[in-house]
Amino acid sequence: MGRPPGLSVRLKLTLSYAGFLMLAGGLLLAVVWVFLLRYVPDGQFWIPGPHIPNRSDLQRAFAPRALQAMAFLLMFGLAGGWILAGRMLAPLTRITNATRKAATGSLSHRIQMEGGRDEFRELADAFDAMLEQLEAHVEEQKRFAANASHELRTPLAITQTLLEVARNDPHRDTGELVRILHAVNTRAIDLTEALLLLSRADQRTFAREEVDLSLLAEEATETLLPLAEKHGVTLETSGDVTPTLGSPALLLQMTTNLVHNAIVHNLPADGIVTVHTERRDDASVLRVENTGRRLAAELVPTLTEPFQRGTERARTDDHAGVGLGLAIVRSIVRAHEGTLDLAARPAGGLLVTVRLPRAPRAPSPSGAG
C-alpha cells in the first residue's frame, strides 16, 4: 500500500526469458550469416532456380527468413516464459494467500506445501511453523485472560454476597464480616500483584546487573524461615558464589516463589527443603528440592501454566495459592534467557532446576576452582 505498482515478477521473468531467447537466436543467426559470407565466396554457389544468385540475393533471401525466425522466437519466448514463470511462482501465490489469511486473524490455516525440498518449500514450512507458534501463543493469551478474569471475579462475587447478607440482616456480627471481607480483599490484592509481576517479567524492560544467586537464596530462606517453622519444614541452603546477570528484584522473587512452594507444598510434618546454588562452566544453577506427596509425572509440566494448582484445589490451610507462583518463575527465567526444569522426585516432592546464563565477568579469584 502507498507504493506505486511495479511490474509483476511473472512479467519480469517472462520478459527476461524472452529477452534471452532473442539474444541467443540473434547470435545464432549472426553466426550463420558470418559463416555464409566467409565460406561461400561471391557468385560461387548454386541454388536450384532460374539464375545463379550472388551475395546480395543471398542477403535478400536470408533477411526476411531471419526476421521471421526472430519474430517466432519472440512469440515463443513470451508465451513459454509466461507459462513457465506462472508455474514457478504458483507456490508463492499460495504463500501470499496464507499470509493474507493470517493477517486477517485466521491463524489456523496452513500452507502444507507438498513436493520435494526446495526454496519455496522451505519458506512455506517456516511460515507454517511460525503460524503454529503464533496460534499457540494467542490461545495461551486467551486462556490466560479468561482465567485471570475468572479469578478476579471470585473475590468480588464473594464480597458482593457478604454485603448483601449484611444488608438483609443488620443484626449480624459485623466483626466477623469485616474479618472475612479483609481476607477476601487481601487475596484479591495478592492476585493483582502477582498479575502485575507477571506482566513486568514478560515485558523484559528491567536493568541487568551482576547478581549472586547464593545471596538471593540466603535472603529468600531467611525471609521464609518463620513460614517453614510453622509448617514444620527444615530449610537447608548450600552452594558457592553463583553470579548471573539480571534484575535482583525479579531473581529474588523467583527464588522466593520456589522456596515458598517447597515449604507450603511439602509433607504435613518433618518436611525438608534444600536450596543449592552452583556455578557451572555453561550456566549458573539454582536447585530447589523438597519432600512431599508423590506427583504424577504427566502433571508436572502443567504446573507452570498460570492458575494451575496441582490437585489440591480444596486445600483448607491459610495459604490458598492463586496458582501464579510457577508461572511467574517461568516468565522471569525466560526473561533472563534461562531454562526451568521441573521433575517429580521418585520419593515424593519436587526438584526444580533453574539454569541462568553465567555473568560474563568472573567473580574475584578468592576461592579455588
Ligand SMILES: Nc1ncnc2c1ncn2[C@@H]1O[C@H](COP(=O)(O)OP(=O)(O)OP(=O)(O)O)[C@@H](O)[C@H]1O
Ligand atoms: N515444590 C513443590 N512441591 C510440590 N508441588 C508443588 C511445588 N511447587 C508447586 N507445586 C504444585 O504446583 C502448583 C502450582 O504452583 P504455583 O506456585 O504456580 O501455584 P500455588 O503455589 O498454588 O499458588 P501461588 O500463586 O500462591 O504460588 C501448586 O498448586 C502445587 O500443586
Ligand SMILES: [Mg+2]
Ligand atoms: Mg506457589
